[in-house]
Amino acid sequence: MSQDTHPYIGFEEYSEHVPPSIPLAVQQATSRFVGGRAARVAELPQWEQLRQIGSDIRQHTIENMDVYLTSLEEKVKEAGGYVHWAETAEDARRIVLQIAKENNIKNVVKSKSMATEEIELNHALEAAGIESLETDLGEYIIQLAGTGPSHIIVPAVHLKKEEIAALFSEKLDINAPTDPIELARIAREVLREKFLNAGMGISGGNFLIAETGTLVMVTNEGNGRMCTTMPDLHIAVVGIDKVIPDWESLIVFLKLLARSATGQKLSTYTQFITGPRHAEGEFGPKEFHLVLLDNGRSKILKDPIGRDVLKCIRCGACANVCPVYKNVGGFAYGSFISGPIGAILSPQMLGTQAARELPFASTLCGACADVCPVKIPIPAILSHLRRRVAQGDAFALPTISTPIRATANLASLALAQNWIYRLGALVLPIINPFFRKNNWLSGMPYPLNRWTKVRPLPPFGARFRKWWNVRSAKETESTHD
Amino acid sequence: MTNPIIENIRHSLGRTVQSPLGLRPDIYEPRLPESIDSEIARFLDEVKKLSGVGQKLSPADIDSTLKTLVAEQNIRKATVWGTPHLRQLGITKILNSLGVEIVSPNASKHEMALCDLGITEADYLLPETGTLVLKSSFEKPRAVSLLPRIHLAVVRPEMLRADMHQVFAEAKDSNYLVFITGPSRTADIELTVTLGVHGPKNLYVWMMKE
Numbered sequence: 001m002s003q004d005t006h007p008y009i010g011f012e013e014y015s016e017h018v019p020p021s022i023p024l025a026v027q028q029a030t031s032r033f034v035g036g037r038a039a040r041v042a043e044l045p046q047w048e049q050l051r052q053i054g055s056d057i058r059q060h061t062i063e064n065m066d067v068y069l070t071s072l073e074e075k076v077k078e079a080g081g082y083v084h085w086a087e088t089a090e091d092a093r094r095i096v097l098q099i100a101k102e103n104n105i106k107n108v109v110k111s112k113s114m115a116t117e118e119i120e121l122n123h124a125l126e127a128a129g130i131e132s133l134e135t136d137l138g139e140y141i142i143q144l145a146g147t148g149p150s151h152i153i154v155p156a157v158h159l160k161k162e163e164i165a166a167l168f169s170e171k172l173d174i175n176a177p178t179d180p181i182e183l184a185r186i187a188r189e190v191l192r193e194k195f196l197n198a199g200m201g202i203s204g205g206n207f208l209i210a211e212t213g214t215l216v217m218v219t220n221e222g223n224g225r226m227c228t229t230m231p232d233l234h235i236a237v238v239g240i241d242k243v244i245p246d247w248e249s250l251i252v253f254l255k256l257l258a259r260s261a262t263g264q265k266l267s268t269y270t271q272f273i274t275g276p277r278h279a280e281g282e283f284g285p286k287e288f289h290l291v292l293l294d295n296g297r298s299k300i301l302k303d304p305i306g307r308d309v310l311k312c313i314r315c316g317a318c319a320n321v322c323p324v325y326k327n328v329g330g331f332a333y334g335s336f337i338s339g340p341i342g343a344i345l346s347p348q349m350l351g352t353q354a355a356r357e358l359p360f361a362s363t364l365c366g367a368c369a370d371v372c373p374v375k376i377p378i379p380a381i382l383s384h385l386r387r388r389v390a391q392g393d394a395f396a397l398p399t400i401s402t403p404i405r406a407t408a409n410l411a412s413l414a415l416a417q418n419w420i421y422r423l424g425a426l427v428l429p430i431i432n433p434f435f436r437k438n439n440w441l442s443g444m445p446y447p448l449n450r451w452t453k454v455r456p457l458p459p460f461g462a463r464f465r466k467w468w469n470v471r472s473a474k475e476t477e478s479t480h481d
Numbered sequence: 482m483t484n485p486i487i488e489n490i491r492h493s494l495g496r497t498v499q500s501p502l503g504l505r506p507d508i509y510e511p512r513l514p515e516s517i518d519s520e521i522a523r524f525l526d527e528v529k530k531l532s533g534v535g536q537k538l539s540p541a542d543i544d545s546t547l548k549t550l551v552a553e554q555n556i557r558k559a560t561v562w563g564t565p566h567l568r569q570l571g572i573t574k575i576l577n578s579l580g581v582e583i584v585s586p587n588a589s590k591h592e593m594a595l596c597d598l599g600i601t602e603a604d605y606l607l608p609e610t611g612t613l614v615l616k617s618s619f620e621k622p623r624a625v626s627l628l629p630r631i632h633l634a635v636v637r638p639e640m641l642r643a644d645m646h647q648v649f650a651e652a653k654d655s656n657y658l659v660f661i662t663g664p665s666r667t668a669d670i671e672l673t674v675t676l677g678v679h680g681p682k683n684l685y686v687w688m689m690k691e
Contacts (some may be wrong), residue, residue: 025671028671028672029672032672046509049509050509053507053508053509056506057505057506060503060504060505061493062501063494063503064502065490065494066487066490066491066494066496066500067500067502069486069487069490084622085484085485085486087486089484105664114573119486135679136669137667137669137670137678138667138669138670140687141669141670154668154669155667155669156670157672160671161670161671161673164670180670180671180673180675181673181675182673183670184638184667184669184670185676187678188540188678188679191679192594192679195679196590196591196594211653211655212654214653220665220666220667220678221665221666221667221678221679221680222627222665222667222678222680222681223678223679224629225623225659225679225680226679226680228624229624230590240486240490245505247649247653248508248646248649249505249508250649251508251644251645251646251649252508252582262668264660264662265609265610266610266612266660266662267662268661268662268663268664268666268680269659269660269661269662269665269680270659270660270662271640271657271658271659271660272609272655272658272659273656273657273658274654274655274656274657275656276656277617277656277657278618278656279618279619280587281586281587281622282519282587282617282618282621282622282623283590283617283620283623283624284617284657286625292486294489298486298489298492298493299489299493300490300493301490301493301494302493386509386664408612419565424601438648460594471587
């Protein structure tokens with residue numbers, strides 16, 4: 001979706017109607033991941049050093065992205081692969097459809113990829129009459145259900161096994177049991193046929209190594225291997241931010257990624273794909289295509305504060321510890337990436353018009369920054385984007401309503417000018433009797449009712465300086481005793 | 482031809498075509514290996530932790546061990562990498578004598594998918610994570626470790642490397658590499674760990690040692 005056309009993301013509206021089963025399921029999953037991560041981190045005494053190196057390398061890569069992407073393209077071509085550049089989501093869809101059409105493809109198998117969720121590739125393929133099947137178990141389930149992912153790592157975390165069994169029974173016309181192991185077996189059988197008969201595999205990628213033009217893919221189920229090994233054609237759609245300098249730096253990210261994501265030392269399968277197969281009998285695709293997706297990323301680079309979001313390696317650890325995410329789930333964030341990282345990515349990628357609520361969908365508690373394997377200062381970027389929404393900056397005009405902005409400006413003036421603040425502290429207690437109920441102020445007039453209809457205010461009357469002087473005097477007394 | 486995306490990146494970063502590449506931050510020191518016996522022990526221990534079956538095996542015992550595996554797992558069809566070491570061990574002959582049908586590792590994917598057992602070697606082993614590192618070639622097809630429901634890797638101590646630094650230094654120019662760390666798994670339905678989703682359900686690792 002482009003900057004202007006993305007539908008408005010009503011985080012507040014959604015979060016008022018979260019089905020109660022979602023926070024429960026999400027918290028079960030996230031607490032498991034948080035525990036697993038903590039155990040793996042405790043095993044590595046050099047963890048903090050690794051995070052710092054990871055952060056430094058990502059920073060360095062972002063600052064030199066043109067050089068690394070140029071080298072990447074050259075190396076992929078040397079290895080016999082094709083490189084396509086997609087400035088927009090529309091471009092990326094067009095490129096993939098073009099390749100599919102040229103090769104007369106009817107069936108596509110897909111491994112899990114945030115980039116293809118981002119460009120909504122499945123819709124485009126289906127509209128062109130091509131069956132496009134998600135093959136990660138969680139993604140397969142949500143594709144059957146017709147929804148998007150609610151977590152980066154476990155996309156169907158919000159569904160119970162009974163719901164999944166009902167879904168399988170309906171869509172596959174079978175009598176599916178509610179046992180998760182049986183459900184996985186059914187999916188294995190259905191998808192096995194699809195893998196063997198698909199003409200094209202589509203994947204994302206976790207990293208792109210500029211040194212040799214290598215696509216690195218990390219999966220647990222083996223569907224990623226299937227999609228890139230069985231069909232004769234492999235297209236990888238990958239964001240330009242996934243480039244890293246070399247294999248030495250990859251080691252750092254492989255150590256950080258699985259530990260942060262699922263609490264594994266390494267995921268089950270890590271593939272390193274450099275161009276197409278060399279011999280027919282070795283399996284693997286005859287043709288390898290890499291679609292490098294910009295879709296707003298190069299513009300994000302312009303903002304020295306906001307661009308740190310592009311350091312992300314998509315582990316989901318920030319969501320797992322976020323008190324807001326754990327209570328509203330992934331759908332509230334209204335886009336393909338949820339949680340704290342989504343709250344700083346979507347406003348930059350989709351614009352602060354559509355995503356203006358997201359920077360405020362946080363308590364700024366900082367838990368996300370503490371666990372981020374590449375040390376993205378998420379709370380600082382949230383504050384930065386809140387300012388963008390409220391005041392506007394070089395990148396966007398302010399998007400909050402005029403009364404709220406006026407109130408905020410007044411407050412900021414009063415807090416910055418000592419004399420206004422002191423005058424207010426003297427004058428405002430006059431209004432207390434009009435709105436006071438018990439020990440609170442409520443039912444204030446517009447625009448202040450925006451606050452008081454949610455929660456009451458304490459009565460005006462704080463005299464900090466007075467209180468402080470009295471307290472200091474008392475302390476002096478007591479120390480003299 | 483100028484590439485608009487690269488142009489946009491340069492514009493955003495305030496760089497030009499001539500801007501030099503900054504210095505990449507240093508990576509920390511590689512790991513030093515321990516004694517070969519403790520490296521083997523560690524590797525097999527990690528394989529077990531991942532729900533794999535890892536054991537040391539003397540070449541003299543390969544007959545009986547294969548026989549047990551074939552009986553226990555009801556193996557009727559198998560496919561084997563065409564590498565010299567596996568030939569030397571006489572794996573396909575033993576399997577034949579046990580009544581197991583051998584499918585060529587270069588057969589069609591549909592035939593390979595019917596195999597119960599796929600036997601490979603590994604090119605490198607990582608003891609810290611219990612990882613098998615496999616390259617790919619005509620003799621070492623990728624599907625053998627992927628399509629059959631059971632994967633057996635017959636490995637040797639000289640395949641052990643201290644860490645990824647060593648593996649990548651030797652293997653980064655390969656057109657394909659895969660790290661296999663345990664059997665295929667998922668926790669996508671109510672976080673219940675399920676083995677054997679799309680890849681093999683069982684992983685056996687036999688460390689050949691006198």
